[in-house]
Amino acid sequence: MAERTVVLGVTGSIAAYKAVDLASRLTQSNVVVHTVMTKNATHLVGPATFRAITGRPVSTEMFELTNPFAIEHVSLADAADLVIVAPATANVLAKMANGIADDLLTCTLLATRAPVLVAPAMHTAMWEHPATRENVERLRARGITFVGPAVGRLASGGTGIGRFAPVEEILDEAFRLLGRHGDLAGRRIVVTAGGTHEPVDPIRFLGNRSSGKMGYAIAEAARDRGADVTLVSGPTALRTPGGMRFLPVATAAEMLDAVRGAVVNADALVMAAAVADYTPDAPAVSKLKKTDPSLVLHLKRTADVLGSIGDVPVKVGFAAETENLIENARDKLRQKGLDLVVANLVGKDSAPFGSDANEVALIDKRGVEELPRAAKREIAERILDRVASLLVKA
Numbered sequence: 286m287a288e289r290t291v292v293l294g295v296t297g298s299i300a301a302y303k304a305v306d307l308a309s310r311l312t313q314s315n316v317v318v319h320t321v322m323t324k325n326a327t328h329l330v331g332p333a334t335f336r337a338i339t340g341r342p343v344s345t346e347m348f349e350l351t352n353p354f355a356i357e358h359v360s361l362a363d364a365a366d367l368v369i370v371a372p373a374t375a376n377v378l379a380k381m382a383n384g385i386a387d388d389l390l391t392c393t394l395l396a397t398r399a400p401v402l403v404a405p406a407m408h409t410a411m412w413e414h415p416a417t418r419e420n421v422e423r424l425r426a427r428g429i430t431f432v433g434p435a436v437g438r439l440a441s442g443g444t445g446i447g448r449f450a451p452v453e454e455i456l457d458e459a460f461r462l463l464g465r466h467g468d469l470a471g472r473r474i475v476v477t478a479g480g481t482h483e484p485v486d487p488i489r490f491l492g493n494r495s496s497g498k499m500g501y502a503i504a505e506a507a508r509d510r511g512a513d514v515t516l517v518s519g520p521t522a523l524r525t526p527g528g529m530r531f532l533p534v535a536t537a538a539e540m541l542d543a544v545r546g547a548v549v550n551a552d553a554l555v556m557a558a559a560v561a562d563y564t565p566d567a568p569a570v571s572k573l574k575k576t577d578p579s580l581v582l583h584l585k586r587t588a589d590v591l592g593s594i595g596d597v598p599v600k601v602g603f604a605a606e607t608e609n610l611i612e613n614a615r616d617k618l619r620q621k622g623l624d625l626v627v628a629n630l631v632g633k634d635s636a637p638f639g640s641d642a643n644e645v646a647l648i649d650k651r652g653v654e655e656l657p658r659a660a661k662r663e664i665a666e667r668i669l670d671r672v673a674s675l676l677v678k679a
């Protein structure tokens with residue numbers, strides 16, 4: 286996200302303090318954040334907080350002489366790769382819908398050609414008022430992206446719709462919009478992630494140690510490079526990422542069905558999921574009781590995902606092995622007609638499962654590239670570098 290600029294508009298909602306976290310998370314992702322606060326927002330949070338968090342001046346006045354943007358307020362609008370209004374009051378939505386430009390934020394919103402992302406926050410009655418409904422519809426029709434509001438407890442008392450959306454959800458959309466011109470723009474990429482749960486009885490299942498973190502990192506990185514992503518995920522403890530299609534599945538058979546549907550017209554398939562090779566032949570319809578001293582489960586082979594899908598221009602597989610890693614990964618590359626295999630060596634401590642970092646080798650027809658141990662997101666970027674160049678060739 287380096288060298289991307291976000292103009293963050295903060296308005297006079299009680300949720301303004303939550304925009305500090307948003308500013309912080311954007312800044313930590315190397316985004317340049319210019320905060321523009323409405324006068325009313327400054328009654329709720331001090332500009333000094335945003336200045337300290339973003340390391341940049343904060344604009345609050347259109348005619349402030351010390352502000353370099355005061356002479357040419359349009360330059361902020363031009364500098365923006367994305368304008369985020371978070372939180373957005375009912376008032377600012379009304380101004381936006383009507384093209385009113387009576388302060389620096391609304392001037393910037395009128396002057397910018399960058400995409401605009403809005404996270405409204407207000408009392409339920411304000412959100413449900415016909416005036417706000419009409420304004421929101423007009424803004425949506427103009428291509429403005431909305432995140433939230435969520436349903437939940439409101440500062441004004443009670444619960445209902447109007448709560449500021451979780452910062453993660455705003456970031457998902459922000460990164461998707463910021464990445465729209467990336468090297469995977471326009472590419473349709475299907476990513477599988479997580480393990481599968483094969484039912485033994487209504488209570489128990491056979492599973493594996495996959496956390497889903499690697500696949501989720503690939504899906505998020507692909508989204509942030511402009512791809513149109515479908516994530517097919519087995520059960521995980523991870524947050525469902527936004528800015529992509531999400532298909533939750535439980536069993537290997539469901540995974541196969543979902544992938545089969547998702548890959549129609551896809552440009553690339555990255556299979557990071559750990560799909561069960563065997564499944565109980567006949568899962569018990571009621572809970573198995575511990576009456577017998579031992580129990581034998583009869584298992585049958587699951588269908589091979591790659592063997593039963595149509596042609597996808599670029600296919601990437603994963604191999605987790607406890608021994609002969611490179612040899613086994615090479616076999617997989619050949620036998621399954623893959624373009625690339627990401628090979629994980631699984632040690633005694635069951636690494637890399639659940640960890641945020643990993644150490645892998647990338648194996649293709651030309652050879653083996655061992656990547657140094659790195660964060661899964663970093664590894665995801667290296668895998669996608671390969672996918673991007675394979676797509677160019679394909």
Ligand SMILES: Cc1cc2nc3c(=O)[nH]c(=O)nc-3n(C[C@H](O)[C@H](O)[C@H](O)COP(=O)(O)O)c2cc1C
Nearest residue numbers: 296297298299300323325326374375376377406407
């Ligand atoms: C403590 C406080 C909290 C407020 N919270 C909200 C809010 O969450 N959403 C909203 O639309 N208006 C809220 N308002 C009303 C706005 O501040 C008011 O409409 C103001 O004119 C908005 O100005 P701005 O959009 O230029 O920031 C609040 C007002 C006060 C005093």
